[in-house]
Amino acid sequence: MDKKIRVLTVKVGLDGHWRGVTTVSLILKNAGMEVIFGGFQTIENAVNVAVQEDVDVIGLSIHSGAHITWVRKFVEELKKRGLEKEFILVVGGAIPEHDFAMLKQIGAHDVFGPGTLPDKIIQSIQEKVKKKELEIKDV
Amino acid sequence: MFKEEEINNIKAEKEKWVENTSCQKDADTYRLTPSGIKVKNIYTPSDIAELNYLKDLGFPGAYPYTRGVYPTMYRERPWTIRMFSGFSTPEETNARWKMLYEEGETGFSAACDILTTSGFDPDSPGVDAEVEVGTGGVPLYSIKGVEALVEGLPIDKISVALVTEVTATSLSAMYFNVAQKRGVPLTKIAGTTQNDIGTMPLSLMCRDSISPDKLLKLACDLIEFCTAMKQVPKWNPINFTTYNCREGGINAFQEIAIGFSAAIDHIEELLRRGWQIDDFASRLAFHLSADRNFFEEIAKYRAARRIWARLLTERYGAKNSRSVAMKYHVQTAGSSLTAQQPMVNIIRTTIQALEAVLGGCQSLHTNSYDEAICLPAEESVRIAIRTQQVIQEETGIIDTIDPLAGSYYVEWITNEMENRILGYMKEIEAQGGFIKALINGWLYKEMRKAFNERQRSIVEGKERIIGVNCHVIKEEERHVPFKTNPWAADIEKERLRKLREERDNQKIAVLKDKLRRDCEKNKNVMPSVMELTAEGATLGEIANIYREIWGIWELPIAI
Numbered sequence: 001m002d003k004k005i006r007v008l009t010v011k012v013g014l015d016g017h018w019r020g021v022t023t024v025s026l027i028l029k030n031a032g033m034e035v036i037f038g039g040f041q042t043i044e045n046a047v048n049v050a051v052q053e054d055v056d057v058i059g060l061s062i063h064s065g066a067h068i069t070w071v072r073k074f075v076e077e078l079k080k081r082g083l084e085k086e087f088i089l090v091v092g093g094a095i096p097e098h099d100f101a102m103l104k105q106i107g108a109h110d111v112f113g114p115g116t117l118p119d120k121i122i123q124s125i126q127e128k129v130k131k132k133e134l135e136i137k138d139v
Numbered sequence: 140m141f142k143e144e145e146i147n148n149i150k151a152e153k154e155k156w157v158e159n160t161s162c163q164k165d166a167d168t169y170r171l172t173p174s175g176i177k178v179k180n181i182y183t184p185s186d187i188a189e190l191n192y193l194k195d196l197g198f199p200g201a202y203p204y205t206r207g208v209y210p211t212m213y214r215e216r217p218w219t220i221r222m223f224s225g226f227s228t229p230e231e232t233n234a235r236w237k238m239l240y241e242e243g244e245t246g247f248s249a250a251c252d253i254l255t256t257s258g259f260d261p262d263s264p265g266v267d268a269e270v271e272v273g274t275g276g277v278p279l280y281s282i283k284g285v286e287a288l289v290e291g292l293p294i295d296k297i298s299v300a301l302v303t304e305v306t307a308t309s310l311s312a313m314y315f316n317v318a319q320k321r322g323v324p325l326t327k328i329a330g331t332t333q334n335d336i337g338t339m340p341l342s343l344m345c346r347d348s349i350s351p352d353k354l355l356k357l358a359c360d361l362i363e364f365c366t367a368m369k370q371v372p373k374w375n376p377i378n379f380t381t382y383n384c385r386e387g388g389i390n391a392f393q394e395i396a397i398g399f400s401a402a403i404d405h406i407e408e409l410l411r412r413g414w415q416i417d418d419f420a421s422r423l424a425f426h427l428s429a430d431r432n433f434f435e436e437i438a439k440y441r442a443a444r445r446i447w448a449r450l451l452t453e454r455y456g457a458k459n460s461r462s463v464a465m466k467y468h469v470q471t472a473g474s475s476l477t478a479q480q481p482m483v484n485i486i487r488t489t490i491q492a493l494e495a496v497l498g499g500c501q502s503l504h505t506n507s508y509d510e511a512i513c514l515p516a517e518e519s520v521r522i523a524i525r526t527q528q529v530i531q532e533e534t535g536i537i538d539t540i541d542p543l544a545g546s547y548y549v550e551w552i553t554n555e556m557e558n559r560i561l562g563y564m565k566e567i568e569a570q571g572g573f574i575k576a577l578i579n580g581w582l583y584k585e586m587r588k589a590f591n592e593r594q595r596s597i598v599e600g601k602e603r604i605i606g607v608n609c610h611v612i613k614e615e616e617r618h619v620p621f622k623t624n625p626w627a628a629d630i631e632k633e634r635l636r637k638l639r640e641e642r643d644n645q646k647i648a649v650l651k652d653k654l655r656r657d658c659e660k661n662k663n664v665m666p667s668v669m670e671l672t673a674e675g676a677t678l679g680e681i682a683n684i685y686r687e688i689w690g691i692w693e694l695p696i697a698i
Contacts, residue, residue: 016343
């Protein structure tokens with residue numbers, strides 16, 4: 001049996017839209033993943049939890065409109081600690097398609113905007129985790 | 140309303156009609172509304188045989204207010220066009236408000252940024268000002284910001300809504316001080332503070348919030364100060380904002396039941412303080428949603444007014460007609476809008492605006508078509524205002540009051556809605572009331588259940604959303620989103636730096652101690668908060684005193 005994918009879902013900053021992140025958390029849980037719901041965290045704490053819980057994936061939920069800045073700061077924190085290759089970073093929330101390319105360039109592995117269907121999120125996470133495992137084996 | 144014999148004839152004729160036509164029997168033709176009400180293919184007088192016109196409907200401006208709260212309704216004065224608006228800096232929001240006013244807006248409404256609504260300053264520890272200041276609304280951290288927001292606007296003539304909850308006492312005090320400075324006495328200013336304790340814990344998580352029972356205390360302090368103590372008598376010190384819960388996926392009857400249950404907790408607290416119901420109930424207002432199902436929403440408004448009138452009269456013995464008449468603002472449902480094919484949102488919003496108007500709202504915000512993507516741009520907000528103006532000025536819809544009354548279906552579904560609202564209020568009561576249901580996590584579970592069910596029905600295609608799960612366009616043109624000012628954080632930090640340099644910090648320290656004592660002794664905080672904000676104390680500083688004295692609440696949310 002495959003090892004269960006471990007995901008940390010978290011909100012950074014003060015943006016308090018909680019239902020998106022809980023819904024996606026539940027979707028991933030129902031898809032057989034182990035989900036750690038982090039609630040509100042500072043970036044530093046979120047990365048701490050991700051390390052301590054040994055997760056494969058970090059899911060950031062952002063509804064404030066400031067997704068580019070937050071993702072940039074998050075990736076900077078990962079780089080600072082030499083962890084940028086450690087996690088699959090996915091971002092979801094009220095994010096216009098317009099900004100998807102930019103977020104991916106900064107370091108998000110995938111972005112889920114309004115109206116994304118659950119299967120797409122599950123599939124994307126499964127594929128990316130698998131791909132990363134293969135890469136590690138190759139090394 | 141009908142004679143028994145006539146009802147029997149109608150029933151007999153209907154049976155014949157069913158037999159003689161290809162039409163199916165009721166049981167086979169039910170369609171479910173989003174609230175789960177079974178709707179038949181046709182309604183007749185037999186469905187509302189028990190309806191008593193004078194007892195259940197009456198006249199507008201008269202008990203039980205089913206047909207509207209004012210005798211003249213929109214014939215004398217149409218509802219207030221009140222657009223929820225704010226972004227970047229107070230100055231930029233002020234320019235937008237002036238544009239809205241010139242386009243025909245008749246009331247202002249401040250959308251505040253997350254720091255303002257949560258009670259943080261841009262320089263508070265752990266706050267990333269760069270991403271939070273002015274991105275979700277207007278930053279109003281001190282009296283200086285509020286001054287800049289309403290600069291040059293006729294606040295003596297036009298009402299202003301301050302949409303904030305946890306920081307309601309401080310922001311209201313700042314506004315009251317600004318009005319006085321501008322020479323407008325507190326007895327003259329009109330407006331509303333949202334002051335809804337359900338919004339932050341239930342609809343949005345608030346970082347470092349005090350607990351719901353302390354939020355209730357502060358909310359009641361503002362009601363007591365403005366209304367009961369008659370300090371700001373034309374101000375609505377609270378707006379039970381069921382809109383925000385509704386956006387989380389609950390249905391129409393849950394929305395009203397949650398709002399009324401919250402109102403009951405406030406009423407009980409104010410009665411406990413020794414006030415009479417008519418000392419404060421006239422200014423308890425609501426902020427409701429206009430969601431997707433046209434008739435169900437209209438029924439919701441009509442049923443809500445009837446329940447409120449009976450509740451206030453029968454349970455609380457209110458005598459003042461203003462206490463008994465339920466007044467409310469409506470916002471069209473943001474959650475019904477899609478990022479895909481955004482122009483379709485104009486049509487959704489128009490239909491929802493019609494629900495609000497046919498339901499008898501007192502003021503209305505129509506969403507802009509780009510709101511599933513970004514804060515609204517000028518062009519889109521103009522169309523949103525025009526939507527209301529078309530209804531007011533071109534269509535004749537407002538020529539007569541409550542035009543849908545007497546429709547067999549509308550009266551039937553109004554009754555259905557009433558029963559369901561009352562039933563759900565009992566469920567909340569069984570949890571110990573609104574505050575208890577919030578603290579014990581029951582309301583979160585209800586919201587999560589509703590939201591997940593809705594999500595499932597969208598995925599399964601049971602709920603059709605044009606552009607998302609049906610009528611999809613393959614290659615959509617990308618909407619270029621409106622962006623807020625990237626320098627807002629620097630501007631606001633500088634505003635606070637200057638303020639802290641100019642103000643009398645010793646005096647503020649003394650006043651802060653006074654507020655600490657008020658909190659400890661459970662006194663009304665408003666007099667101290669009025670003084671503090673006048674002297675230049677910031678939202679974050681005042682919120683920190685509440686946190687310091689009362690502690691921080693852990694939200695009972697789990698997945």
